[in-house]
Amino acid sequence: xxxxxxxxxxxxxxxxxxxxxxxxxxxxxxxxxxxxxxxxxxxxxxxxxxxxxxxxxxxxxxxxxxxxxxxxxxxxxxxxxxxxxxxxxxxxxxxxxxxxxxxxxxxxxxxxxxxxxxxxxxxxxxxxxxxxxxxxxxxxxxxxxxxxxxxxxxxxxxxxxxxxxxxxxxxxxxxxxxxxxxxxxxxxxxxxxxxxxxxxxxxxxxxxxxxxxxxxxxxxxxxxxxxxxxxxxxxxxxxxxxxxxxxxxxxxxxxxxxxxxxxxxxxxxxxxxxxxxxxxxxxxxxxxxxxxxxxxxxxxxxxxxxxxx
Amino acid sequence: xxxxxxxxxxxxxxxxxxxxxxxxxxxxxxxxxxxxxxxxxxxxxxxxxxxxxxxxxxxxxxxxxxxxxxxxxxxxxxxxxxxxxxxxxxxxxxxxxxxxxxxxxxxxxxxxxxxxxxxxxxxxxxxxxxxxxxxxxxxxxxxxxxxxxxxxxxxxxxxxxxxxxxxxxxxxxxxxxxxxxxxxxxxxxxxxxxxxxxxxxxxxxxxxxxxxxxxxxxxxxxxxxxxxxxxxxxxxxxxxxxxxxxxxxxxxxxxxxxxxxxxxxxxxxxxxxxxxxxxxxxxxxxxxxxxxxxxxxxxxxxxxxxxxxxxxxxxxxxxxxxxxxxxxxxxxxxxxxxxxxxxxxxxxxxxxxxxxxxxxxxxxxxxxxxxxxxxxxxxxxxxxxxxxxxxxxxxxxxxxxxxxxxxxxxx
Numbered sequence: 001x002x003x004x005x006x007x008x009x010x011x012x013x014x015x016x017x018x019x020x021x022x023x024x025x026x027x028x029x030x031x032x033x034x035x036x037x038x039x040x041x042x043x044x045x046x047x048x049x050x051x052x053x054x055x056x057x058x059x060x061x062x063x064x065x066x067x068x069x070x071x072x073x074x075x076x077x078x079x080x081x082x083x084x085x086x087x088x089x090x091x092x093x094x095x096x097x098x099x100x101x102x103x104x105x106x107x108x109x110x111x112x113x114x115x116x117x118x119x120x121x122x123x124x125x126x127x128x129x130x131x132x133x134x135x136x137x138x139x140x141x142x143x144x145x146x147x148x149x150x151x152x153x154x155x156x157x158x159x160x161x162x163x164x165x166x167x168x169x170x171x172x173x174x175x176x177x178x179x180x181x182x183x184x185x186x187x188x189x190x191x192x193x194x195x196x197x198x199x200x201x202x203x204x205x206x207x208x209x210x211x212x213x214x215x216x217x218x219x220x221x222x223x224x225x226x227x228x229x230x231x232x233x234x235x236x237x238x239x240x241x242x243x244x245x246x247x248x249x250x251x252x253x254x255x256x257x258x259x260x261x262x263x264x265x266x267x268x269x270x271x272x273x274x275x276x277x278x279x280x281x282x283x284x285x286x287x288x289x290x291x292x293x294x295x296x297x298x299x300x301x302x303x304x305x306x307x308x309x
Numbered sequence: 310x311x312x313x314x315x316x317x318x319x320x321x322x323x324x325x326x327x328x329x330x331x332x333x334x335x336x337x338x339x340x341x342x343x344x345x346x347x348x349x350x351x352x353x354x355x356x357x358x359x360x361x362x363x364x365x366x367x368x369x370x371x372x373x374x375x376x377x378x379x380x381x382x383x384x385x386x387x388x389x390x391x392x393x394x395x396x397x398x399x400x401x402x403x404x405x406x407x408x409x410x411x412x413x414x415x416x417x418x419x420x421x422x423x424x425x426x427x428x429x430x431x432x433x434x435x436x437x438x439x440x441x442x443x444x445x446x447x448x449x450x451x452x453x454x455x456x457x458x459x460x461x462x463x464x465x466x467x468x469x470x471x472x473x474x475x476x477x478x479x480x481x482x483x484x485x486x487x488x489x490x491x492x493x494x495x496x497x498x499x500x501x502x503x504x505x506x507x508x509x510x511x512x513x514x515x516x517x518x519x520x521x522x523x524x525x526x527x528x529x530x531x532x533x534x535x536x537x538x539x540x541x542x543x544x545x546x547x548x549x550x551x552x553x554x555x556x557x558x559x560x561x562x563x564x565x566x567x568x569x570x571x572x573x574x575x576x577x578x579x580x581x582x583x584x585x586x587x588x589x590x591x592x593x594x595x596x597x598x599x600x601x602x603x604x605x606x607x608x609x610x611x612x613x614x615x616x617x618x619x620x621x622x623x624x625x626x627x628x629x630x631x632x633x634x635x636x637x638x639x640x641x642x643x644x645x646x647x648x649x650x651x652x653x654x655x656x657x658x659x660x661x662x663x664x665x666x667x668x669x670x671x672x673x674x675x676x677x678x679x680x681x682x683x684x685x686x687x688x689x690x691x692x693x694x695x696x697x698x699x700x701x702x703x704x705x706x707x708x709x710x711x712x713x714x715x716x717x718x719x720x
Contacts (some may be wrong), residue, residue: 007549009581014545122373130377132567134600142580143604155578196355228542229574230567230600234374238540273546279509281546 004275009152011274012267017158017227019102019266020165024220025243026250026258027172028090028213034189034253035209037106041113042093044240045120046086046214050221051231052124053085054078055133062139071140075226079164082218090214091207099203117236124233132232135225168219171257172212176255185209189253245289251302260300262289360664362403366391366651367426368644369419369437369458370446372411376539376564378596380439383461384409384702385634386641387436389626392649399656401664404599408442412438416446423447427454433655433670434458436647440564441465441483441642442511444476451475457671459651461643464589464613465515469693477674477690479646479682480613481699483512487519487562489701489717490586490611492557495527497715498584498609502531504556506547506572508563516562516588539565545575552581562588566638573604589613593638598706607708609714612702615685616711617642646682650674 025047057078061068066135069077097116101109137143137157146155148205187195188205196202225231225240242265250261265285272284292300327427368387391407399405408429410422419438426432427450434460435451438444444463451472459477460468466484469476484638486653494500502525504643507517517534524532535547559576561569569591576585580711585608591597592612597605616639617623626645630637654673655665679687686698700718704711 004553007553010552011546014543014549017545089660109513125373125377130372130381132378132565132596132600134567134570134602136602138602141575143602146578153579193598224542228571229602230542230571230596232378232567234377234540235542270546274550277535278547278550281541282538 002085006151007274009150009269011270013152013154013158015267015270016263017161017266018269019263020162021220021224021227021239021262022242022246022265023259023262024071024165024168024216024223025239026262027169027255029244029247030250030252030255030258031209031213033247034255035185035192035206036098036102036109037253038098038109039113039244039246040098041110041240042097042116042120043213043217044236044238044243045117046089046093046236047221047224047239047243048231048233048236049089049120050082050086050218051219051225051235052128052133052221053082053223054225055135055231057081058135060212061134065139067139067237075140075160078222079219082222083215084218086218087211087215090210090217093214094207094210117240121233121236128233130233132230135231136228137226137229140226157227161227164219164223168216172216172255175212181205181208226257238275242285245285248299249289249292251296251299254299254301254303257299257301264300264301330613333527335642339528360403360659362400363406363431364400364403364427364655364665365406365408365432366648366655367408367410367435367437367458368648369410369412369426369435369443370439370644371414371420372409374413376414378567379564379590379638380412382634382641383437383439383644386630386637386645387648389630389633390436390645390652393626393629394649394652395537400659405652405655406603408432410437412440412443414440414443418441419443419446420450423450426455427451428530430667432456432673433665433667434649434651436461436644438463440510441468441515442514444468444478445511448473448476455667455671457651457654457667457674459647459674461647462589462613462640465511469695472604473694475671477647477650477694479643479650479684479688479696479698479699482695483516483519483718485717486588486611486613486701487516488523489703490516490560490588491520491523491527493609493611493703493715494560494584494586495524495529498558498586500524500529500557500584502554502556503529503533503553503558503560504551504583505532505534505560506551506563507534507536508539508565508568510539510564513563513588513591517560520560520562533604537563537568539563539568541568542571543575544568544572548572548575548579551576551583552579552668555581558584558586560586561591564590566591566593567600570597570601570605573601573608577604584609586610589639592704592711593712595636595638598709598711599708608706608710610704610706610711612639612700612704612711614639614643615702616704617683617685619713620680620683622685626683637642637700646684646688649682650680650688653677653680660705 028043061074097112098109141156184200184205246261246265247258250257342376412419441463457475464483466482505512505517569587587610589612591610657673658669678689681687688696703715705714
């Protein structure tokens with residue numbers, strides 16, 4: 001038990017980093033669901049594409065082993081390129097796969113989402129081949145950089161991931177709560193028709209929501225690339241599943257809920273591995289999901305929505 | 310209007326899918342058993358009866374999903390073998406065609422693919438499947454169809470013990486690999502405690518169990534075992550556990566080299582000081598060495614095939630491969646060997662009988678004797694289908710390549 005307790009700080013750090021990534025992915029699911037009541041299952045793939053865009057920028061700016069720009073600038077450019085690229089990708093997906101089906105029964109856009117997901121996965125498989133691509137994070141941030149607190153090693157990469165993720169979430173929170181655009185988004189989420197009647201350009205709000213959600217997914221892709229360094233065409237599947245689980249845990253459609261769900265999931269996963277067994281990692285995570293849904297069917301921060309007639 | 314076009318396209322696609330999925334299965338024509346001496350007069354004297362083909366060979370491996378990188382390398386090497394055979398006009402006037410079957414790393418899918426290949430009577434042999442679980446799943450189907458299949462990477466020991474007549478492989482068995490690794494860890498690395506991490510696949514669990522058994526025999530008492538899944542990319546939680554145990558050796562008999570590289574990186578990040586030893590899945594210069602950015606320096610990997618870069622017979626093949634497809638790991642070259650052996654057998658069957666049947670191809674594959682290919686040893690199949698002379702090689706990561714440190718031959 002003593003040995004187990006001693007690894008607690010390290011497992012918390014591990015869980016926190018993992019959780020911040022899950023949270024970023026969960027936000028994309030939750031925002032889109034909040035506005036359209038649509039489960040955007042292509043979101044995992046958007047995240048994967050983000051990782052590949054970041055990798056492409058890295059390969060461009062680091063030919064061989066020399067950095068053409070300072071490391072911090074490279075990381076910033078990777079993040080920005082991935083966020084922009086994924087944001088536009090999200091908009092295109094919405095326009096192509098969801099808008100024509102907006103008035104269709106709810107199952108239709110769901111199937112369409114799965115189709116987009118398969119399409120993106122296989123498009124990357126065909127163009128990039130099935131090989132794993134490695135983020136050579138070591139060139140940007142030496143692996144041995146880091147600090148030790150309470151026997152836990154926190155590498156600089158982990159700090160960076162957590163800081164960037166939290167920063168993005170704060171910006172999002174500000175955007176949704178304090179700006180006109182955010183107000184429009186919240187109004188659309190509450191009642192699309194009424195919002196339209198009040199003069200809100202609902203289509204534009206939906207487009208912006210897809211853009212932001214997908215951009216966050218893209219950022220998560222780059223951060224995971226920097227942290228776990230191996231990316232491949234299939235990575236969106238598991239990550240998407242975990243992000244979706246986090247969104248559901250926190251209360252799908254609810255933005256702070258998605259963040260909470262993400263962090264919770266990451267920490268439970270790490271602690272579960274440390275104290276129960278690595279073999280049952282996913283089992284533990286999904287048991288917690290079932291438990292939460294049994295106790296609070298709308299998720300931790302979810303509120304009861306009245307069925308519209 | 311547009312709607313009707315879409316409906317039409319969808320219907321068309323469905324039809325195409327349905328017909329390809331359930332192609333009529335012609336029962337293989339029962340040909341009489343080939344006699345050892347088919348012609349009485351010397352073959353050069355008799356005019357050959359016309360055989361117009363087509364001649365097809367199959368490649369079965371994983372081409373989509375998380376393990377696709379390994380499988381595509383196998384597929385590309387197999388294609389190279391077929392292309393070279395055709396360029397040298399192996400069978401004059403007839404192009405050998407390669408049929409690809411994606412197993413998706415899933416025994417259920419592999420069986421479907423195998424059924425389809427067995428049903429196509431113009432397929433005369435197969436290179437593959439890629440994994441022990443898929444070799445096991447498809448054995449019965451190939452046996453019934455008398456279809457020879459030569460696996461380039463199934464190392465499961467049981468596979469050649471079931472009495473199947475159509476199974477061959479150019480790689481050694483896990484009952485050599487796991488003990489060889491265990492002996493290496495204890496005798497060469499002086500391990501007193503070992504942490505074994507498997508990835509829950511048949512391959513990985515088999516190796517982990519065999520190694521654990523041998524380690525116990527050798528007197529290692531502190532052995533821990535844990536599992537990861539092939540979809541994982543973060544191992545920091547598990548490695549935090551490993552660190553608490555501070556083992557001498559971390560043994561990773563897992564299939565994906567990218568995961569091995571990530572384990573090495575996170576071991577360094579967390580300060581786990583132990584020798585890292587991997588099995589054949591880790592033998593990939595691009596994933597395990599370049600992808601690890603130095604974290605795997607000094608790690609050991611056992612491999613069922615040598616690094617063909619250092620084998621003179623392989624030079625033209627790997628140069629041609631790199632020119633066309635780029636870098637490669639450990640799984641490709643044995644696939645080339647499998648396919649080349651199969652094509653040789655087809656050629657001999659044709660030269661001898663003037664026609665090609667599954668039975669005479671099977672006979673000729675079985676008759677392969679002392680064939681020196683690109684793996685650096687002479688392939689002869691024993692009655693079980695195992696290649697005698699196949700060996701395990703233990704390599705160490707030095708700089709940007711693997712350096713041979715030990716060779717363990719099959720008995």
